Amino acid sequence: MEWTDEAIVLSVRQHGESASVLEVLTRDHGRTAGLVRGSRKLKPVMQPGNSVQLVWRARLSEHLGSFAVEPARARAGALMENREALIGLNAFSSLASATLPERAPYYDPVFVAANILLDAMMEDGIAHWGALYVRWEAGLLETLGFGLDLKSCAATGETENLIYVSPKSGRAVSEAAGAPYKGRLFVLPPFLSDPAAQISLEDISVGLALTGHFLLERALRPNGKQMPQARLRLEALAAETGRESK
Incomplete structure (x- = not known):
């Protein structure tokens, strides 16, 4: 199996003497990880915050798989x-x-x-x-x-003067409706x-x-x-x- 995608590096950890496990956020394949072999030369590229171009390969979809990594945008420095x-x-x-x-x-x-x-x-x-x-x-x-x-007040339905949020429902609350409970509401x-x-x-x-x-x-x-x-x-x-x- 194989796919190619854009990604942002989230983390990297050493795996054995010459490989790393790279965790990334990709555009089309979500958060995923893969093994990068001979990764010492790629260490400056595989830093959190950098954008990279990836090719992921594995025999089965459930396997960790391996990444081929190319730099795209360097931000880490x-x-x-x-x-x-x-x-x-x-x-x-x-x-x-x-x-x-x-x-x-x-x-x-x-x-x-x-x-x-x-x-x-x-x-x-x-x-x-x-x-x-x-x-x-x-x-x-x-x-x-x-x-x-x-978009609207959880208590009254009004759309103006929304200055609070209910910690239970996650809905907005208007200034008037929230006044008696403002100590328990988020701003x-x-x-x-x-x-x-x-x-x-x-x-x-x-x-x-x-x-x-x-x-x-x-x-x-x-x-x-x-x-x-x-x-x-x-x-x-x-x-x-x-x-x-x-």
Whole structure:
């Protein structure tokens, strides 16, 4: 069996003396792994965040298989030189590995958005790409079947003044309907419901809290997993950066 695809490197681990197991997020074949033989020369290419072109081969579809790897877009160097970008990269790669089922071939929107996100991380800090990251996680929830419903109020059906999200239903709640319960509701960052909205560091922080809650409760804990430490560090970075900006 054989297929060719575009991919983003998520992780790589040594296998024996001269081989590596490469885990990637592909455009058409989901999250998958393969063996790369004689991988020392390819070490700079097989770094998290880099885009590569792959050929996967195996005798049977259920086998690990082997990858032939060609470089496509190098990002790892730039991402690793910047503290905020490195934290974002680690959060992205660890969360993709933890939540996406292996070899589920229906994650093209997640893949496309990931490329946009990683390119943005090369340019500036979390104030620049933080909202993109939150949107990527919201899209990940949607793809996994746990999408947030932010179009109308869960209590009244109104479509204006939606400023909260119910932690149980994942539906938006209006300012008036949520006022008595605001201590138990998540804040809805404006940029998740309005692409033209202004974005603050506080919005990014509350957005990460929102998507992180639903990823943990709906995608991770039901599968016996906890939130990756790398993702928790990203949330701490957003809070830290927000405090420093005041």
